[in-house]
Amino acid sequence: xxxxxxxxxxxxxxxxxxxxxxxxxxxxxxxxxxxxxxxxxxxxxxxxxxxxxxxxxxxxxxxxxxxxxxxxxxxxxxxxxxxxxxxxxxxxxxxxxxxxxxxxxxxxxxxxxxxxxxxxxxxxxxxxxxxxxxxxxxxxxxxxxxxxxxxxxxxxxxxxxxxxxxxxxxxxxxxxxxxxxxxxxxxxxxxxxxxxxxxxxxxxxxxxxxxxxxxxxxxxxxxxxxxxxxxxxxxxxxxxxxxxxxxxxxxxxxxxxxxxxxxxxxxxxxxxxxxxxxxxxxxxxxxxxxxxxxxxxxxxxxxxxxxxxxxxxxxxxxxxxxxxxxxxxxxxxxxxxxxxxxxxxxxxxxxxxxxxxxxxxxxxxxxxxxxxxxxxxxxxxxxxxxxxxxxxxxxxxxxxxxxxxxxxxxxxxxxxxxxxxxxxxxxxxxxxxxxxxxxxxxxxxxxxxxxxxxxxxxxxxxxxxxxxxxxxxxxxxxxxxxxxxxxxxxxxxxxxxxxxxxxxxxxxxxxxxxxxxxxxxxxxxxxxxxxxxxxxxxxxxxxxxxxxxxxxxxxxxxxxxxxxxxxxxxxxxxxxxxxxxxxxxxxxx
Amino acid sequence: xxxxxxxxxxxxxxxxxxxxxxxxxxxxxxxxxxxxxxxxxxxxxxxxxxxxxxxxxxxxxxxxxxxxxxxxxxxxxxxxxxxxxxxxxxxxxxxxxxxxxxxxxxxxxxxxxxxxxxxxxxxxxxxxxxxxxxxxxxxxxxxxxxxxxxxxxxxxxxxxxxxxxxxxxxxxxxxxxxxxxxxxxxxxxxxxxxxxxxxxxxxxxxxxxxxxxxxxxxxxxxxxxxxxxxxxxxxxxxxxxxxxxxxxxxxxxxxxxxxxxxxxxxxxxxxxxxxxxxxxxxxxxxxxxxxxxxxxxxxxxxxxxxxxxxxxxxxxxxxxxxxxxxxxxxxxxxxxxxxxxxxx
Numbered sequence: 001x002x003x004x005x006x007x008x009x010x011x012x013x014x015x016x017x018x019x020x021x022x023x024x025x026x027x028x029x030x031x032x033x034x035x036x037x038x039x040x041x042x043x044x045x046x047x048x049x050x051x052x053x054x055x056x057x058x059x060x061x062x063x064x065x066x067x068x069x070x071x072x073x074x075x076x077x078x079x080x081x082x083x084x085x086x087x088x089x090x091x092x093x094x095x096x097x098x099x100x101x102x103x104x105x106x107x108x109x110x111x112x113x114x115x116x117x118x119x120x121x122x123x124x125x126x127x128x129x130x131x132x133x134x135x136x137x138x139x140x141x142x143x144x145x146x147x148x149x150x151x152x153x154x155x156x157x158x159x160x161x162x163x164x165x166x167x168x169x170x171x172x173x174x175x176x177x178x179x180x181x182x183x184x185x186x187x188x189x190x191x192x193x194x195x196x197x198x199x200x201x202x203x204x205x206x207x208x209x210x211x212x213x214x215x216x217x218x219x220x221x222x223x224x225x226x227x228x229x230x231x232x233x234x235x236x237x238x239x240x241x242x243x244x245x246x247x248x249x250x251x252x253x254x255x256x257x258x259x260x261x262x263x264x265x266x267x268x269x270x271x272x273x274x275x276x277x278x279x280x281x282x283x284x285x286x287x288x289x290x291x292x293x294x295x296x297x298x299x300x301x302x303x304x305x306x307x308x309x310x311x312x313x314x315x316x317x318x319x320x321x322x323x324x325x326x327x328x329x330x331x332x333x334x335x336x337x338x339x340x341x342x343x344x345x346x347x348x349x350x351x352x353x354x355x356x357x358x359x360x361x362x363x364x365x366x367x368x369x370x371x372x373x374x375x376x377x378x379x380x381x382x383x384x385x386x387x388x389x390x391x392x393x394x395x396x397x398x399x400x401x402x403x404x405x406x407x408x409x410x411x412x413x414x415x416x417x418x419x420x421x422x423x424x425x426x427x428x429x430x431x432x433x434x435x436x437x438x439x440x441x442x443x444x445x446x447x448x449x450x451x452x453x454x455x456x457x458x459x460x461x462x463x464x465x466x467x468x469x470x471x472x473x474x475x476x477x478x479x480x481x482x483x484x485x486x487x488x489x490x491x492x493x494x495x496x497x498x499x500x501x502x503x504x505x506x507x508x509x510x511x512x513x514x515x516x517x518x519x520x521x522x523x524x525x526x527x528x529x530x531x532x533x534x535x536x537x538x539x540x541x542x543x544x545x546x547x548x549x550x551x552x553x554x555x556x557x558x559x560x561x562x563x564x565x566x567x568x569x570x571x572x573x574x575x576x577x578x579x580x581x582x583x584x585x586x587x588x589x
Numbered sequence: 590x591x592x593x594x595x596x597x598x599x600x601x602x603x604x605x606x607x608x609x610x611x612x613x614x615x616x617x618x619x620x621x622x623x624x625x626x627x628x629x630x631x632x633x634x635x636x637x638x639x640x641x642x643x644x645x646x647x648x649x650x651x652x653x654x655x656x657x658x659x660x661x662x663x664x665x666x667x668x669x670x671x672x673x674x675x676x677x678x679x680x681x682x683x684x685x686x687x688x689x690x691x692x693x694x695x696x697x698x699x700x701x702x703x704x705x706x707x708x709x710x711x712x713x714x715x716x717x718x719x720x721x722x723x724x725x726x727x728x729x730x731x732x733x734x735x736x737x738x739x740x741x742x743x744x745x746x747x748x749x750x751x752x753x754x755x756x757x758x759x760x761x762x763x764x765x766x767x768x769x770x771x772x773x774x775x776x777x778x779x780x781x782x783x784x785x786x787x788x789x790x791x792x793x794x795x796x797x798x799x800x801x802x803x804x805x806x807x808x809x810x811x812x813x814x815x816x817x818x819x820x821x822x823x824x825x826x827x828x829x830x831x832x833x834x835x836x837x838x839x840x841x842x843x844x845x846x847x848x849x850x851x852x853x854x855x856x857x858x859x860x861x862x863x864x865x866x867x868x869x870x871x872x873x874x875x876x877x878x879x880x881x882x883x884x885x886x887x888x889x890x891x892x893x894x895x896x897x898x899x900x901x902x903x904x905x906x907x908x909x910x911x912x913x914x915x916x917x918x919x920x921x922x923x924x925x926x927x928x929x930x931x932x933x
Contacts, residue, residue, distance in 0.1 A: 055740050057747070102917060107924040109626055109739045113876060117916040120869070124909040241747050248744060286759070292752025299745050300733045 020155045029154045035263045036161035040219035042246045042258035044212030050253040052208040053188035055112040057240045058119030062213040064235030065092045066220025071138040071230045081144045092217025100209035119237045126232040137231025144225045171453045172255045178452035179445045193426035198414040198443035251305025319482040322469045323462040334537030337367025341539045346396035356382045358563040369540040371550045374560035380543040389413040417507035421497035429486025436485045437468035440503030471499040491517035508539045515546045598898040604787045606894020607794040612871025613886040615845040620880045621818035622838040628746040631868020632753040637850020638859040642766035644711040649702045651760035653695045659725035660691035716847040723843025757861035768854030790852045873916045
């Protein structure tokens with residue numbers, strides 16, 4: 001491990017350890033405890049909202065589940081808090097599961113509205129249930145005990161709280177920096193590309209949802225034993241909004257920003273509650289106004305939050321070395337050249353009255369390059385989407401080695417080794433070039449959430465990244481590996497998409513206008529790469545408008561016009577075909 | 590439960606449903622034109638009701654200071670955006686809109702408030718005080734974010750809601766107030782006793798719906814609003830000033846909010862934070878209408894009112910749980926039928 005990389009983190013931890021020993025007023029220890037509790041919820045929210053793109057106003061309700069679970073069990077049944085810890089967390093997770101299944105299916109702005117709805121409902125529910133003490137709540141919750149020592153004072157529970165905060169923060173970062181994490185980070189871009197490489201989008205959303213709920217429940221457990229009493233107020237919608245404010249202030253994409261944002265908001269709240277009443281002369285909770293204005297101002301002036309500004313001050317961390325691995329990922333055995341891989345049979349796609357693809361049939365054999373050409377709007381990209389499952393067939397079918405693909409989801413189709421690029425490149429601009437490519441190798445790894453959280457899957461991860469680095473070298477983008485993918489030029493982004501497709505170890509490669517935006521030399525290199533793939537036995541289906549590029553490369557051409565197949569055959573034959581000439585140049589009907 | 594109770598519950602439900610319908614319509618209006626999910630809509634209701642209640646007791650409502658305050662901030666923001674030079678007309682318009690208008694309303698209110706006015710005039714005055722707030726809120730909070738995503742605008746709305754609710758607490762205090770009805774009369778229809786206030790509510794709801802229909806179908810500005818709703822960029826390209834349509838939508842929403850406040854103020858005690866819950870029930874209706882359909886929203890609002898009335902009879906403590914829980918299956922259904930396209 002590089003000590004320079006760890007330095008800022010170690011300084012932070014040392015600072016936290018020393019504080020209670022120093023002559024700090026107890027008031028500030030309480031504040032730090034509150035910051036820690038809020039940080040836990042906010043870290044979950046950063047993963048859910050900032051990284052996963054699922055905005056939730058209802059996180060406070062999950063704190064409630066954690067807090068009430070332990071409150072009821074420890075107070076009424078005398079169960080040790082250490083036993084209620086797993087139970088609290090499990091209850092949070094178990095409630096999150098069905099709620100998440102519903103919530104993550106909500107699209108666009110319906111999702112945050114849904115969280116407001118259940119956030120409110122659950123708050124009212126907490127206040128109505130007799131077992132939970134209705135609006136009065138539960139008092140007399142026993143403190144946490146460890147080997148006879150009771151965590152009674154704020155200074156005592158401080159270490160416990162911050163132990164969990166640091167552990168969860170490191171775990172969250174581990175999770176993001178993993179195979180599963182790449183799937184989660186891909187959600188924000190809409191997830192279509194990730195799905196085309198086998199990421200289970202609904203599952204990835206559910207993972208972050210449950211994760212956020214579980215850490216919120218953990219925060220609730222700590223809260224119950226720190227406060228020693230619970231009532232519904234801190235689990236209502238306004239607290240949920242405050243947590244979101246913390247995530248937005250910190251910068252909703254950064255795990256450490258969550259702690260920073262929580263700290264800022266809570267200190268601000270304490271200061272306002274202390275000083276504002278004496279300034280204005282009333283005791284009402286004014287922080288609401290300030291928080292509201294703060295939220296609007298941050299959105300207007302620094303939409304990525306304040307953490308990026310802190311990052312600029314902190315010493316720059318050296319880039320991670322590209323992992324090498326002596327293990328090789330297993331490769332698929334490719335079919336014999338010439339044997340049919342993809343078979344499109346009378347594929348038809350109608351959007352209402354418009355028939356975009358009209359009973360088109362063709363084959364893509366192994367070890368061949370097939371070109372799919374036609375004027376704009378001919379239905380080429382729609383055909384791609386039909387093969388890869390992004391669009392559903394109106395009628396007809398698509399087969400892979402005799403197996404029916406039609407009706408399968410994109411991620412199931414990806415399992416056969418069908419990899420694609422997109423006409424409108426779908427990369428994740430904030431992720432490094434290397435990680436973007438590694439997303440393509442998603443199905444070649446198997447590590448799940450728990451392994452990723454603890455980072456015990458490093459061997460597999462190294463193999464995946466090494467494979468991604470290899471594919472990057474192969475397409476000539478090796479030097480950009482650590483740069484954010486958004487920095488690349490358009491042509492390079494297309495090449496990046498090809499590298500990502502290659503990382504999937506494809507048997508069939510579907511390339512949608514790969515040469516667009518490339519310079520002459522780059523096109524030559526791309527052609528050479530495709531020829532090499534053909535030699536290896538990969539089947540390539542190519543949509544391209546650059547006829548010079550297509551004609552010199554493909555073995556077989558399929559021409560579409562207005563959704564209908566008008567010609568197919570060898571490039572030389574197709575070129576002379578009267579229907580093709582008419583489609584491209586116009587002709588006497 | 591006998592027929593008598595049922596009729597009462599229905600009447601009760603339809604009355605609150607009519608208010609929710611108004612709010613739901615305003616939310617649909619604002620969302621479709623500006624893509625803003627306007628959480629603070631309920632605050633206008635609270636402001637309206639509380640302003641009217643204060644006018645009833647011949648006090649000068651604090652909302653006028655708030656109005657002047659909002660205008661001043663909007664003016665400062667205008668100045669800031671004009672810092673690189675401007676023409677006299679733009680400057681004068683900004684002065685007129687942000688300083689003179691709230692100033693005039695301030696003056697008028699201080700003069701009129703101590704007089705014993707007829708309740709109808711007080712209602713109009715209330716609406717006059719609240720409606721321009723929509724304009725300033727748009728200018729201050731939303732215009733700088735006009736190109737942001739729906740989600741960012743939604744979070745912004747939550748911020749505006751917090752600030753407005755907090756300001757409501759500052760200016761009105763934590764005490765609830767109840768306004769006097771526009772008319773104290775009661776009419777008996779068979780076994781049913783209908784207070785005149787309910788008739789005012791039904792009348793205003795139907796009137797505003799008709800007015801909105803005429804506005805959208807018959808006027809150029811209304812058509813510009815509809816065009817913006819369908820395609821913002823396209824509307825801009827054919828010369829619609831999308832900022833003007835945004836302002837109009839927010840003004841209308843604030844007006845509708847104020848009207849709802851005036852209508853509901855006399856039938857229930859309003860606190861500074863009551864508006865939020867009332868607004869959210871309008872939301873449930875607006876969401877059932879997919880944030881797009883006016884008629885479905887209106888019908889759904891009546892349904893929400895009825896469900897609430899019956900829920901408060903049969904399971905009074907679970908009233909809110911039922912009303913807000915109701916929205917989740919609706920959201921699921923909408924999401925299934927409304928696959929969003931990624932290419933946008």
